[in-house]
Amino acid sequence: xDLNYTAEDVAFRKRVRTWLExxxxxxxxxxxxxxxxxxxxxxxxxxxxxxxxxxxxxxxxPMEQAIVADEMARAGAPAPxxxxxLGIAGPTIVVHGTDAQKRRxxxxxxxxxxxxxxxxxxxxxxxxxxxxxxxxxxxxxxFLVNGQKIWTSGGATADWGLLLARTDPAVPKxxxxxxxxxxxxxxxMDVRPLxxxxxxxxxxxxxxxDARVEKENxxxxxxxxxxxxxxxxxxxxxxxxxxxxxxxxxxxxxxVAAARRLKRNGRPILDDAVARQKLGRIWADLEVERYGALRxxxxxxxxxxxxxxxxxxxxxxxxxxxxFMELAEEILGPYGQLTDGVPxxxxxxxxxxxxxxxxxxxxxxxxxxxxxxxxxSEIQKNVIGERILGLPKETRADRVGGGR
Amino acid sequence: xxxSFSEDQxxxxxxxxxxxxxxCKPAHVRAMxxxxxxxxxALWGEMAKLGWLGLPFAEEQGGAGLGLVELxxxxxxxxxxxxPGPYFASVVLGGLGLQLGGSxxxxxxxxxxxxxxxxxxxxxxxxxxxxxxxxxxxxxxxxAGDGWRLSGxxxxxxxxxxxxxxxxxxxxxxxxxxxxxxxxxxGVTLTPMVGIDLANRWSEMRLGDVAVPADARVGQAGAAGPxxxxxxxxxxxxxxxxxxxxxxxxLDMSVGYVKVREQFGQLIGSFxxxxxxxxxxxxxxxxxxxxxxxxxxxxxAGAEDAAMAASVCKSYVSESVRKVCGDAIQVxxxxxxxxxYDLHLYFxxxxxxxxxxxxxxxxxxxxxxxxxxxxxx
Numbered sequence: 189x190d191l192n193y194t195a196e197d198v199a200f201r202k203r204v205r206t207w208l209e210x211x212x213x214x215x216x217x218x219x220x221x222x223x224x225x226x227x228x229x230x231x232x233x234x235x236x237x238x239x240x241x242x243x244x245x246x247x248x249x250p251m252e253q254a255i256v257a258d259e260m261a262r263a264g265a266p267a268p269x270x271x272x273x274l275g276i277a278g279p280t281i282v283v284h285g286t287d288a289q290k291r292r293x294x295x296x297x298x299x300x301x302x303x304x305x306x307x308x309x310x311x312x313x314x315x316x317x318x319x320x321x322x323x324x325x326x327x328x329x330x331f332l333v334n335g336q337k338i339w340t341s342g343g344a345t346a347d348w349g350l351l352l353a354r355t356d357p358a359v360p361k362x363x364x365x366x367x368x369x370x371x372x373x374x375x376x377m378d379v380r381p382l383x384x385x386x387x388x389x390x391x392x393x394x395x396x397x398d399a400r401v402e403k404e405n406x407x408x409x410x411x412x413x414x415x416x417x418x419x420x421x422x423x424x425x426x427x428x429x430x431x432x433x434x435x436x437x438x439x440x441x442x443x444v445a446a447a448r449r450l451k452r453n454g455r456p457i458l459d460d461a462v463a464r465q466k467l468g469r470i471w472a473d474l475e476v477e478r479y480g481a482l483r484x485x486x487x488x489x490x491x492x493x494x495x496x497x498x499x500x501x502x503x504x505x506x507x508x509x510x511x512f513m514e515l516a517e518e519i520l521g522p523y524g525q526l527t528d529g530v531p532x533x534x535x536x537x538x539x540x541x542x543x544x545x546x547x548x549x550x551x552x553x554x555x556x557x558x559x560x561x562x563x564x565s566e567i568q569k570n571v572i573g574e575r576i577l578g579l580p581k582e583t584r585a586d587r588v589g590g591g592r
Numbered sequence: 593x594x595x596s597f598s599e600d601q602x603x604x605x606x607x608x609x610x611x612x613x614x615x616c617k618p619a620h621v622r623a624m625x626x627x628x629x630x631x632x633x634a635l636w637g638e639m640a641k642l643g644w645l646g647l648p649f650a651e652e653q654g655g656a657g658l659g660l661v662e663l664x665x666x667x668x669x670x671x672x673x674x675x676p677g678p679y680f681a682s683v684v685l686g687g688l689g690l691q692l693g694g695s696x697x698x699x700x701x702x703x704x705x706x707x708x709x710x711x712x713x714x715x716x717x718x719x720x721x722x723x724x725x726x727x728x729x730x731x732x733x734x735x736a737g738d739g740w741r742l743s744g745x746x747x748x749x750x751x752x753x754x755x756x757x758x759x760x761x762x763x764x765x766x767x768x769x770x771x772x773x774x775x776x777x778x779g780v781t782l783t784p785m786v787g788i789d790l791a792n793r794w795s796e797m798r799l800g801d802v803a804v805p806a807d808a809r810v811g812q813a814g815a816a817g818p819x820x821x822x823x824x825x826x827x828x829x830x831x832x833x834x835x836x837x838x839x840x841x842x843l844d845m846s847v848g849y850v851k852v853r854e855q856f857g858q859l860i861g862s863f864x865x866x867x868x869x870x871x872x873x874x875x876x877x878x879x880x881x882x883x884x885x886x887x888x889x890x891x892x893a894g895a896e897d898a899a900m901a902a903s904v905c906k907s908y909v910s911e912s913v914r915k916v917c918g919d920a921i922q923v924x925x926x927x928x929x930x931x932x933y934d935l936h937l938y939f940x941x942x943x944x945x946x947x948x949x950x951x952x953x954x955x956x957x958x959x960x961x962x963x964x965x966x967x968x969x
Contacts, residue, residue: 189594189595189596189597189598189601189661189885189889190593190594190889190893191593191594191595191886191889191890191893191895192593192893192895193593194593197593251593444963444964458960458964464956464957464960465953465956465957467956467960467963468907468955468956468957468958468959468960468963469907469911469952469956471904471959471960471963472883472903472904472907472908472955472956472959473908475883475886475900475901475904475908476879476882476883476904476908479595479879479882479883479886480878480879480882482593482595482882482886483595483596483882485593485595486593486594486595486596487596489593489594490596500874500875500878503871503875504875504879566864566868568871569864569867569868569871569872570864570867570868570871572870572871572874572875573861573867573868573870573871574867576871576874577847577867577870577871577874578847578851579847579850579851579861579862579866579867579870580851580858580859580861580862581862582862582863582864582867583858583862
């Protein structure tokens with residue numbers, strides 16, 4: 189056990205820090221500017237770092253990836269774009285794709301020439317994702333896709349989608365699902381933005397009517413989509429854990445500074461025993477998240493996959509984030525709810541999860557999403573119970589019978 | 593960067609587990625709960641032979657020269673077994689206290705005999721007000737010839753009734769100093785303080801003008817504060833390790849139970865109300881593990897955030913272990929509330945340690961003081 193960084197890692201961190209100091213844009217106003225920034229990160233070797241070199245990656249160690257993400261969080265650097273390409277679609281293609289698919293798609297994800305979204309959830313298949321009904325029918329040289337997807341982040345800007353669809357309704361529901369890469373820019377795709385409680389529209393609904401997927405764009409074998417989806421959900425966890433905590437810590441220090449200025453009952457909030465207890469608790473929780481990130485990173489460095497253990501990490505940080513943001517709102521009072529006209533002292537300069545709006549209000553609202561997306565807290569607890577603790581499965585009506 | 597145990601550390605943990613599984617079964621714990629002294633010399637001698645009693649001491653003092661990570665591995669297993677005996681008092685409070693503040697002669701005198709099991713030590717860190725700030729000490733030390741005379745009342749002194757030496761903070765003309773006191777000396781009165789964890793023993797220690805010799809002072813006159821703070825940090829992390837072990841045992845017993853207990857014609861572990869509670873317990877246990885071993889490493893390595901890590905650890909673990917052990921009783925239902933079922937042994941061990949060496953509230957305040965310093969920089 190040695191929690192010091194190696195000399196190489198320290199040197200690498202320094203290089204990244206210097207590079208960011210010289211290259212980080214002050215402000216990003218639109219998608220084109222974000223794409224340009226994305227491209228610069230890629231050219232510096234800071235995107236797709238763990239992907240194979242022959243497809244545009246760096247073949248870098250998990251620690252190097254974590255350091256880049258962490259330094260970006262520390263500097264408050266804007267996020268790259270194409271998050272679902274980098275985080276979900278790309279890794280899925282790396283692991284499950286054919287050589288031709290890798291050559292066709294990976295580099296364009298890294299350059300943001302092609303933007304991606306993930307077509308998993310449906311109106312009646314949320315937590316029960318395997319209940320999805322979108323059909324992909326084999327028409328000889330292609331698949332014909334009909335159905336509706338929802339909560340599709342980045343759907344409005346996506347060129348391609350990673351799709352889960354049912355190819356065999358006759359078999360038990362987990363076994364009849366397959367995975368595809370689908371062209372979003374075809375006539376059969378109707379994408380409608382969904383406005384969220386944040387007022388912005390990162391999410392979309394996607395209606396697919398006789399949309400076409402070429403045979404060569406099937407990922408893995410027919411009927412293996414569920415297993416592939418399980419591994420891609422795993423990619424959403426773990427890798428960015430350290431950077432996430434660094435962002436929390438930066439937000440926390442903003443909060444302490446605000447607690448020093450703001451007063452209740454005639455004295456600074458920071459002198460109030462109750463507020464101190466709450467802030468002390470959140471810092472302890474935050475540090476424990478950091479230690480957890482170091483444990484995850486240790487596993488990744490050894491080439492181990494956290495597996496179901498990733499559910500513990502996800503449950504822990506997403507629930508923490510809600511507690512943290514509730515405390516921030518308590519301390520900041522109505523300042524915490526401002527979306528515009530925020531006095532500079534109470535501004536949050538740090539990028540939020542998806543990298544756009546730097547207000548406490550946005551960060552607070554967004555914290556409600558973390559315990560829902562990528563498997564709700566309740567689903568994580570089921571996974572922990574069944575797959576780690578080995579508890580008996582519940583009796584479920586859908587564990588018998590076919591996919592319909 | 594490597595947050596995992598070495599092969600030697602894994603081996604140490606499994607050998608402690610095996611020894612305690614064999615020699616510290618619940619029946620042994622129960623026997624000691626009713627025993628006058630509260631522990632067995634046989635197991636103590638075995639622990640000395642296995643090197644546990646000198647684990648953190650230098651090799652020239654009969655120790656193994658290991659760090660807090662190893663010590664916490666042993667203590668986690670002791671918590672898991674609700675081990676009854678003066679290990680924590682002797683090795684952590686007495687031993688580390690001497691290691692931190694003692695002169696070469698004092699270390700030479702005591703550490704080898706603590707390591708060999710011939711002597712037991714402890715420390716008297718609390719008084720009537722239960723304030724963990726060393727500055728709150730009211731016990732007095734008055735100069736008398738070459739030595740001193742100590743007067744005051746100490747509370748919750750662990751295993752003082754079997755100790756050969758107790759570290760006692762007292763206030764003299766030069767400020768707060770630390771003294772070695774023989775609890776059998778004239779003027780010392782020990783009265784048992786019986787808590788809910790009967791496998792753990794405390795005494796009230798009254799010092800009525802107790803004479804201590806010239807060589808009994810540990811460290812410089814008036815300089816005990818930093819030594820006590822350093823000792824309290826280590827004790828807080830070590831206590832957290834023991835609580836973690838108790839919590840793991842409670843979780844294991846709960847998971848085992850809900851896999852066999854049927855109600856409404858089904859195993860209760862299949863109900864989400866139970867399963868989700870068990871998942872939350874595991875999350876708390878895993879996070880507590882991170883908190884304990886990070887802090888143990890940081891203190892051993894002298895990391896910049898070591899003091900902060902100790903407070904993060906004790907505040908986090910105190911609260912999370914409270915939840916885990918309490919939830920364990922809840923998922924067991926009535927059987928978990930009976931004396932004959934073993935769950936309460938671990939529940940009570942965790943509870944006994946929760947307020948010691950600073951409770952969650954104490955350490956959160958220390959965290960904020962550290963934060964305020966940080967943001968003033």
